[in-house]
Structure formats: C-alpha cells, structure tokens
Amino acid sequence: MECLVIAIVIVAMFVLGWLGLGYSFGGGQMQRTLRAVASQFQGRMRGGFFSEKSVEFVAEGRVVCEFVSVQGRWWLEVRFPNSILPMVGRMVSLPNRRAPVPPLQGFAYFTRFRDGDGNEHVLYHQEQNDGYQLLSDGVRQQMGLLRQMPFNGPVEVALADRLLIIRKSWGTMLPDHAIRFIRQALNFRDQLTLIGTGAISFVGETFPLQFDQATCQVCGEAIEQTTIVLCARCRTPHHQDCWSYGEGCSVYGCGGKDSLPVRS
Numbered sequence: 001m002e003c004l005v006i007a008i009v010i011v012a013m014f015v016l017g018w019l020g021l022g023y024s025f026g027g028g029q030m031q032r033t034l035r036a037v038a039s040q041f042q043g044r045m046r047g048g049f050f051s052e053k054s055v056e057f058v059a060e061g062r063v064v065c066e067f068v069s070v071q072g073r074w075w076l077e078v079r080f081p082n083s084i085l086p087m088v089g090r091m092v093s094l095p096n097r098r099a100p101v102p103p104l105q106g107f108a109y110f111t112r113f114r115d116g117d118g119n120e121h122v123l124y125h126q127e128q129n130d131g132y133q134l135l136s137d138g139v140r141q142q143m144g145l146l147r148q149m150p151f152n153g154p155v156e157v158a159l160a161d162r163l164l165i166i167r168k169s170w171g172t173m174l175p176d177h178a179i180r181f182i183r184q185a186l187n188f189r190d191q192l193t194l195i196g197t198g199a200i201s202f203v204g205e206t207f208p209l210q211f212d213q214a215t216c217q218v219c220g221e222a223i224e225q226t227t228i229v230l231c232a233r234c235r236t237p238h239h240q241d242c243w244s245y246g247e248g249c250s251v252y253g254c255g256g257k258d259s260l261p262v263r264s
Contacts, residue, residue, distance in 0.1 A: 029173035030067055036175030037065055037182060059186055060215070065178075067170065075156075076178055077167035078185040082160060085192060089125040089134065091157040093147050096120070111135060115144025116234070121155075138191040141234040142184070145254060149184040150177040157188070164189065187236060187251055190215065217250040218242035232258040 034055050038045055043057025046064075054066035064079045090104065094112075097120050101110055107124035111131030114120055121143055123131055146155045146168065158165040166185040216223050216239045227239045231249040234256060242250070249256035 033173050033175045033178050034065070034067075037178055040179050041182070063182075063186075065182055068167070074170045075167040076170045076181060077165060078182055080164040080166075080189055082162050082164040085134070085159055085195065087125065087127065087130050087134065087159060088161065089123055089130060089159045091121055091123050091143060091155075093143070093155045094120040094122060095154075113140055115147070116141045117144050117148070119144055119147055121147075134192075134195065136191070136195055138194070138230075138234070138236070139188075142188040142191045142236075145184055145234055145251065146181075146188055150180045164192070184251070187217070187234075191236075216242050218246055229259040231256040232260050 031053060034045060034053055037043065038055045038057070041055070041057040041059065041063075043055045043063075043065075045053060046056055047053040054064055056062060056064050061081050061083075066077055068075050068077045090107070094101070097118070099120065101112060101122050104110070104124045107126055109125050109128055109131070111123045111125065112120065113123065113131075113135050121140075123135060125131055125134070143155070143157070146157075146166065147153065151172065153171065154169045156165075156167050166188060168181060215221070217236060218238060219242050221239070223237050223239060227241070228237050229240050229243050230237055231251065231254060234249060234251055234254045236249060236251050236254070238246075238250060238259070243259055247257070
C-alpha cells in the first residue's frame with residue numbers, strides 16, 4: 001500500500017511538473033503574445049486549458065494564427081482559406097546560395113529563385129509551368145520580406161487544396177514581432193490574390209499592371225487602377241496620394257522610397 005501511494009505521488013508530481021512547464025511556456029510568453037495579436041487584429045482566442053491556443057480574426061476571410069511545434073522547433077503559423085490559386089505547391093527558404101535543393105515527396109518539379117536581397121528560396125510544384133505562373137516579381141519580393149520579418153529565419157509557404165499556410169521558425173515571443181510577421185503574411189496573401197484572380201499581368205521585367213482587388217496598406221481602401229504606384233523594392237501597390245503621404249512604402253521593414261507607375 002505504501003509503495004502504491006509513493007507511486008501515485010511520483011506520477012502526480014510528474015504530471016504537475018509537465019503541466020507547469022507547458023503552462024510556463026505556452027501559457028506565459030506565448031499566451032501573452034497571442035492575446036496581443038487578438039487585440040491588434042480584433043480577433044478572439046480559441047482553445048481550452050489542455051488544448052493548443054490560437055487566435056482567429058477576419059481580414060478578407062478567416063485567418064487563424066498559432067504557435068506549432070515541428071521536430072522540436074517552434075513556428076509561428078498563419079493559415080488562410082485558399083480560394084486564391086488552384087495549384088498545390090510549397091515554398092521553402094534555403095539557408096544559403098550554394099545549398100542543394102532536397103527532393104520533396106509528392107512534387108515532380110522545383111523552381112529555385114531569389115528575392116530582391118539575393119536570398120534563395122525554392123518552389124516545389126506539380127505542373128511544369130507553375131513556377132512561371134506563380135513567381136511574379138511581387139511574390140518573390142514578399143517571400144524575401146517574410147524571411148527577414150521581424151528577424152532573419154527560415155520560412156515555409158504551403159498552398160494546399162483549401163488552405164494557404166505561412167509559417168516561420170520562431171525564436172522570440174515579443175508580441176510586436178508576431179504582429180509584424182502576421183502583417184507581412186497578409187501582404188504575401190494579397191500578392192497571391194492578384195495572381196489567382198487574374199488581376200495581374202506581366203510585361204518586360206514582370207511588373208504587375210492591374211489590381212482589381214488590391215487594398216492600400218495605408219488607408220485600407222480598395223485601389224483604383226488609375227491611382228496605383230508600386231514600391232520598386234517589394235512591389236506592394238499603393239494609392240499615389242497614400243504613397244506621397246507616407247513618403248515611401250507602407251510595408252514595415254521594406255523601407256522602399258522609389259515607386260513605379262502603373263499604366264491605366
């Protein structure tokens with residue numbers, strides 16, 4: 001009987017310790033960060049005491065954000081419903097320019113590409129022409145900003161049948177860092193939207209020319225084609241007046257001061 005009591009005490013201490021550690025990390029810094037995200041984007045927390053916490057908010061569709069653990073590493077993950085593109089693919093940032101591209105099961109092709117700062121990424125896809133169709137100048141630039149925002153680190157983007165997932169290996173629990181990354185994920189989603197709706201075309205150096213469903217990041221209003229300028233660095237569209245008012249690009253971490261006019 002005494003041995004049974006000791007065993008029960010040991011098991012109880014182990015369970016309480018495990019819950020305590022989990023709450024210390026997941027219920028402490030992580031939860032404070034998610035609460036700040038919920039407040040910033042007017043969202044709501046989801047999940048119970050023993051389940052994973054996440055934040056859900058609406059930004060041109062339902063958006064879910066949460067921290068996920070993959071092979072012992074924490075990632076901040078942002079999920080959108082994928083009504084954007086019919087293709088299935090996956091983008092992964094490479095550690096350096098000389099890094100080999102590892103094979104990925106389920107994909108027949110890959111396209112290696114660089115962003116505006118020279119960082120290398122790879123797009124895995126199933127159809128031969130998917131790389132040409134997806135990798136607009138804006139998408140490449142936004143992928144680079146995802147890698148840098150708010151610190152340099154690995155990024156993965158997955159396009160599934162009904163889901164778009166953007167996630168980044170996470171080494172900080174500062175709420176401002178999470179908010180900045182989520183804003184950049186929204187910008188990336190907007191670039192894909194321009195392609196998926198057919199509201200983008202390519203001429204010369206693949207500058208996008210039409211933006212029927214784009215939203216200005218400064219004023220939040222829909223962009224009319226006759227007033228558009230593009231950031232020369234990240235290709236984010238702005239109203240001409242909003243660009244002048246902000247004296248440059250509205251994307252945090254871009255810092256672009258030069259703009260490109262768009263033909264009407």
